[in-house]
Amino acid sequence: MTDTLGDAHQSLADLVYVQLRERIIEGEYSAGQRLVERELADSMGVSRIPVREAMQRLEREGFLAVQARRGAVVADFGPEEAEHFFAVRESLEALAASLAARHATPAGVRGLERLLARTRKAAEAGRLRETVSLNADFHREIVELSGNPLLRDMMAPLDGRLRRLFRLTSDVDTSLPMCTEHQQLLDAIKARDPETAAALARHHVAGTRAFARQALGG
Template sequence: MTVPRPTARGAAVGDAHPSLRERVYVELRERIIEAEYPAGTRLVEREIAEELRVSRVPVREAMQRLESEGFLSVRPRRGSVVADFGPRDAEYLFDVRENLEGLAARLAARHATPARLRDLERLLARARKAAESGRLREAVSLNADFHRQIVELSGNPLLVDLMAPLDSRLRRLFRLTSAVSDGEPMCGAHERLYAAVRDRDEDAAEALARAHVADTRAAATRLLAARRGQDGTV
């Protein structure tokens, strides 16, 4: 599989700021997360550089970074390809998420300010509206933002730093495994967690966060395993 033709977002990346290297990295990462580059897609440095109208140096640096983060893998005679995201990858991610997000929720209940709680409430309202309207991609993005904001509300910069590298993997997982019918259950779980944080109930916030991760783990790994079976992979 070769690189797909440019999408609507594929404007000249070299025309904008911040740093060119960061722009190219974000562009390629988003294409992988949104499945514009599905697993197994071969990324050719020269072709991407021509498409984005940049030199090959920032493309090479972006691809190296994506490889270090697990989005790309190097295969013999094929070069860089988009890495698969299977049930085992999800299990690794959920093992870490359950513990760190439980801690984040507990700390958020302890430290969240009224202003930040209002921001979170507005985010939840937007997510519910998107889910009820069937706008799956928007709902997935907003729900991922909710998880990120809970971590930020913890007030613990080390926890924020630890969770930051997982954010993109979490978004990719949500994009691969979410369906329109997931909107109501996910919004409901997030709203209950928000209520516990708002009420300063640290025990409930941690328990709800852990339960939510456990529920999404079961559904996501089941779906990924079923898809892998359909593809004939092991």
């Protein structure tokens, strides 16, 4: 029963969740497509319960839209949703940066420096996949250093949406400028300057937003 999912150390619901989310992010399921509990359960070789729980999580995280008793469809994520997404993201990233500037420990700052160095190396070597992933790690780490678990929990689900947005548009050219911006942000955090850190984070997200807007043909 775990044949299609590999040996389960986590719950089946978790595995189904990850699997479905990945399919949505990767565009394997297109927006508007219906997802039927029984179908998915059968195809994955599990019962409906884990599928159901996974779908409820996905709904709350904005990947699915449920309609009354008609089941769930994959949520749209076009230019409009992207705008909403970036507006929220900008505010929360700014908050995270500001809090990190206040609360980051020296060890935390060193961690960020290491991450940034690795990212730069990956970007220069043209290892795109790794660069994107390390960039995400950098942001996650800042959120972690903010010391606000609620903020972390609220931002975590947004990562998936970002990945969904950028599943195609992974452009090498943006990697090195991004490293520069990350460096500036890191400097502000190291200098314990919350205002500057917040402003830089805002600007950074705004840049991504503009890029997305253009990439989406908005």
